[in-house]
Amino acid sequence: MELRHLRYFVAVAETGSLTVAAEKRLHTSQPSLSRQIRDLEDEVGAELLSRSARGVELTAAGRAFLDHARLALAQVDAATEAARRASKPAKEVFALGFLTGEEMTWLPRAMRLLRDELPNIDVTVSSHYSPDLADALARGKLDLAFLRAEPGYDLDYRVVDREPLVVLMPSDHPLASRESIRPDDFAGEPFVAASNKAKVLRGVIDRYVEESGIGVTPKHGVDNLAMAMSLVASTRGLSLMPAYAQNLLPSSVVSRPLAGVTPSIELVIGYSRSNASAALKLFLSRADELVVTDAGLSAA
Template structure:
């Protein structure tokens, strides 16, 4: 089995089309791609795809194979990235990633942890969606990231904070007069929900809504905090978001805490255990110092 077989299979699985994958992802001919997929299926010993006029779907074997194929490709990329870094005897680096919006709180704390090493290392910083940060960690593009505990990437996580969800609403919404929002206050309201791009937050939110028996008029989906705030203001809807959102609210949106049992979501420092960076090792050894200000607690 060759790496190209894995790349081809992942491309077809993600696009749902042999033609789309061939023309726009792999830049090869569709007949050639079909042959490669057949060769892979013969080697695996089981059909991986169901072909139809609408495209392709994964078989049960294909779904099981997809996760491992992605992980194998990620590990190869991580190995290449590690070799490239090792071949360049330059200043040691630490690539940090942040779930967009969290860098305002956690970047200064991370720099404080590294204060004794800052003159000797080069720190790069980026912000992104949590799943994209996890993917970058798996591929060796980042050394550590502040993100959700994303499954399926083979990463290690150390939780640095458990954060409550709060209700976002237009600043002139009638519910803004309340000190706390009860589950029944959602009845009949427009709800702004998170999309599959934020799977961890989506799961926490859905679990709370189902347990509380909350009914709402209609739902809008959004995949980032900025989009959620915009939709809250424009649709006059409600949204459940982590409490760090309170630091980023425009004048048109306010937040209120929930009454009763409040759903919580974890923020973690994630890293790839195969990453042998000595700078990462020192950072992880001093991670407990992030809790020194009393606002965070490692669990």
């Protein structure tokens, strides 16, 4: 079994099409790709993909194989990145990632933790969606990230904050005159929900909706905060988002707290335990200093 077999299989699984995977992702011919997949199935000893006129679907064996294939590819990428860094040892690069918008609160705190090492390292900063950050950590592209505790990755997580969810709405919405929003206020309102890509946030929202008996039918699914704000403004709907959204709201959108028991979502720092970076070791040894509140966890 070769790495290309794993890459080809993952590409087909993610696109759901041999043709699309061949043309758009792998830049090879469809017959060649089909042969590679058959070779992989022969090697594994099980059918991984079910082929039909509508495309391809994962079999039970394929679903079991997919997570392991992704992990194997991520580990290869991480090893490659580690080798590249080791070949240029003059000055260590410490790559920080942030869930988009969270850097406003957490970048200054992170830099304070690294202040003793700053003369010896170059710090790079990037912001992305949470699943993309987890993938970058697993592949060795990032040393540490502020994100959600994404499942399915071989990463360690430490909770640094629990953020309450707030209600986003158009600034001229009738509910904007309320000090807080009750569950029954959602009745009949268009609802902008988190998509399955934002699975951690989606899980928190779904539990709250179910436990509160909110009768909503999501009209749209979004995987990032910018899209949520845009759809709230354009559809005149309501959305539930973490409180840090309040730092980024345009004038057309406002937020209100939830009445009663308020659901919250964890913000964590994530990293790979196999990462031997000295700067990461220092950061983790001082990570408790990130939480600078009188008691408990902060609300960013």
